[in-house]
Amino acid sequence: DSGxxxxxxxxxxxxxxRVTLRCxxxxxxxxxxWYQQSLDQGLQFLIQYYNGEERAKGNILERFxxxxxxxxxxxxxxxxxxxxxxxxxxxxSSVASGSATGELFFGEGSRLTVL
Amino acid sequence: xxxxxxxxxxxxxxxxxxxxxxxxYSNSASDYFIWYxxxxxxxxxxxxxxxxxxxxxxxxxxxxxxxxxxxxxxLQIAATQPGDSAVYFCAENRAAGNKLTFGGGTRxxxxx
Numbered sequence: 001d002s003g004x005x006x007x008x009x010x011x012x013x014x015x016x017x018r019v020t021l022r023c024x025x026x027x028x029x030x031x032x033x034w035y036q037q038s039l040d041q042g043l044q045f046l047i048q049y050y051n052g053e054e055r056a057k058g059n060i061l062e063r064f065x066x067x068x069x070x071x072x073x074x075x076x077x078x079x080x081x082x083x084x085x086x087x088x089x090x091x092x093s094s095v096a097s098g099s100a101t102g103e104l105f106f107g108e109g110s111r112l113t114v115l
Numbered sequence: 116x117x118x119x120x121x122x123x124x125x126x127x128x129x130x131x132x133x134x135x136x137x138x139x140y141s142n143s144a145s146d147y148f149i150w151y152x153x154x155x156x157x158x159x160x161x162x163x164x165x166x167x168x169x170x171x172x173x174x175x176x177x178x179x180x181x182x183x184x185x186x187x188x189x190l191q192i193a194a195t196q197p198g199d200s201a202v203y204f205c206a207e208n209r210a211a212g213n214k215l216t217f218g219g220g221t222r223x224x225x226x227x
Binding site: 002004035042043044045048056058090092103104105106107108109 | 149156157158159160161164204214215216217218219220
C-alpha cells in the first residue's frame with residue numbers, strides 16, 4: 001500500500017459528460033501528480049501541484065483541469081469527455097517539489113471508460 | 116493498473132534465472148533515471164534509481180546500469196521470482212519537480 005488513495009476505482013460514463021477524480025496523497029506529502037495511462041501512449045504526465053499551487057504542466061488537454069486543496073487532496077476534472085479519454089488515471093505524491101530522485105508514490109488508479 | 120493492450124515487449128524468464136530489462140533514453144540532460152514496476156491492477160512502484168553521474172547502482176536483488184555513451188539503461192533482477200512478474204518502466208527525471216517521463220514498458224513473465 002503506497003498510502004495514496006484514489007477514488008473512484010472505476011467509472012463508466014458517456015461522451016460529452018464531465019467527471020471528477022479524487023486523490024489523497026500520502027500523509028506529509030506536499031506534491032501531487034496526475035498521470036494518464038492509455039492503451040497506446042503508456043504513462044503520460046498531466047500536471048503537478050505543490051502545496052496548493054500548480055508547479056508543472058504536461059500534455060494536459062484544455063478540457064481537463066486540476067486543483068489541490070488546502071488539505072492537500074487533489075481533484076482532476078475531465079469535461080466534454082471523448083472516447084479517447086478512456087484510460088487509467090493515476091495520482092502520485094512526493095514530499096518535495098524540486099529536483100529529486102524521482103521516487104513517486106502512486107495510487108492504484110481510476111479506470112475511466114467513456115462509452 | 117495493468118498496461119492492457121499496449122504492445123509491450125515481453126521477457127519470459129525461468130524462475131531462478133536472472134532477468135535483464137533494457138531501456139533507451141533520449142535526453143542527455145536528465146538528472147535521474149528510474150525503474151518502476153507495475154503489477155496487474157496496481158499503480159507503478161518505485162524500484163531503484165540512478166543519478167546521471169553514476170554507472171551502476173545496486174539494490175536488493177536489482178542492479179541498474181547506465182551507459183551514457185549510448186543512452187542506455189538496464190535493470191538486472193537476480194534470481195527472478197514469480198512475484199517479479201509485472202510490467203517494468205524506465206523513467207527519466209528531466210526537470211526540476213519530478214516531472215517523470217516514462218518509457219514504453221517491458222512485460223516480464225516468470226515461468227515456474
